[in-house]
Amino acid sequence: MTNALAERTATVPTALRPWITGIESVAARDALPASFTHVPDTATKLVVRVEEGGRRDAVVVGPRTRASYYADADRRVASCVQVSLGPGTARPLLGTPAADLVGRVVPLSALPTATARQLASDIVDLETEEVIAHLAELLPGLPAPAGDRSRTRVLRAAVAALSTRSGHAPAQVQDVARELAVSERQLRNLFTEGVGLSPKHYARIDRVRHVLTQAPRGDWAELAAATGYYDQSHMTADFRTLMGVPPRSYFTGRLPSARPCQAFRQV
Structure with missing residues (x-):
């Protein structure tokens, strides 16, 4: 990350640890660089993005197996909240195995479970602390990740x-x-x-x-x-x-x- 971006890591509540391994927020605080890097990542993430004009969306970003170098990357995105899902949680929460998400970015609302569609509707307008609170209310009531x-x-x-x-x-x-x-x-x-x-x-x-x-x-x-x-x-x-x-x-x-x-x- 460059100093044009402000990062903040939130503590994962105990009740969410069966599902989530990390929560962070990223916000632009200055002009973004001409290009930057997406490094390889093993996690599947729920991401709520806010564009400079105020438009919001919620997507799922699958694991990345190679670095990517982008020009004009994310210039319209003013901030985002990234929630890293724990191993074994993709299928019960999103209705698809993690392998089907590798290298992909998918609208959260397009995934097959009712939970994913409800989350897409519920969290898209929330700030970081509100996202955490909503997940802490919703996820502990779901069946244990991976069933077995x-x-x-x-x-x-x-x-x-x-x-x-x-x-x-x-x-x-x-x-x-x-x-x-x-x-x-x-x-x-x-x-x-x-x-x-x-x-x-x-x-x-x-x-x-x-x-x-x-x-x-x-x-x-x-x-x-x-x-x-x-x-x-x-x-x-x-x-x-x-x-x-x-x-x-x-x-x-x-x-x-x-x-x-x-x-x-x-x-």
Whole structure:
């Protein structure tokens, strides 16, 4: 993000944690840059957008598997609220598996569940705190995500094991499957349904996102080792694949050519 955008992260109420992993609001506070980046993301998100003219809409943004570089991106969008859904919640809440949302932006009202359509009507005119309050009233009364609590527990334990954070490199997929007493095939199926990505692809994206938050604070080789890469060249190759340029180029502003924004094109 640039300093032209003001970001604020809200605390997820305890009652919403079975459904939601994060809530943030973003608002333009200055002229937006000529171009900016949508980085890869493992989450499916509910997004309420407000355009400069006051028009509002509510969409679902699926996981992004590659970075996109846009010119004139979101110039009409003055602010938005982004609600990150937890693993295994897309189908019970939206009526579609997460895999069907990868790389897509869909109007919330177009999704098949009555809950999704009601949410589209209810939250489109709400501010961040009001969105949180409405979700806290609605979601706890719905059936537990994914219906099968044991499958949900396995999926979320696997997501935690394959996630990168300070002091924790992602585990190997085969080790996670063995620890959770499921086959690698079962684990892949759980991830495809509940996250939209394979376990390996999830871990790869999450690891690159960690590099984005940590670099260029220290030594590249040390960062690679701490993030679970074999070596610096492994990190560079993964970063280039997902971001389109190697880390040094990205952090010095040598980015791929931007193209007209289609980030919120309905597909």
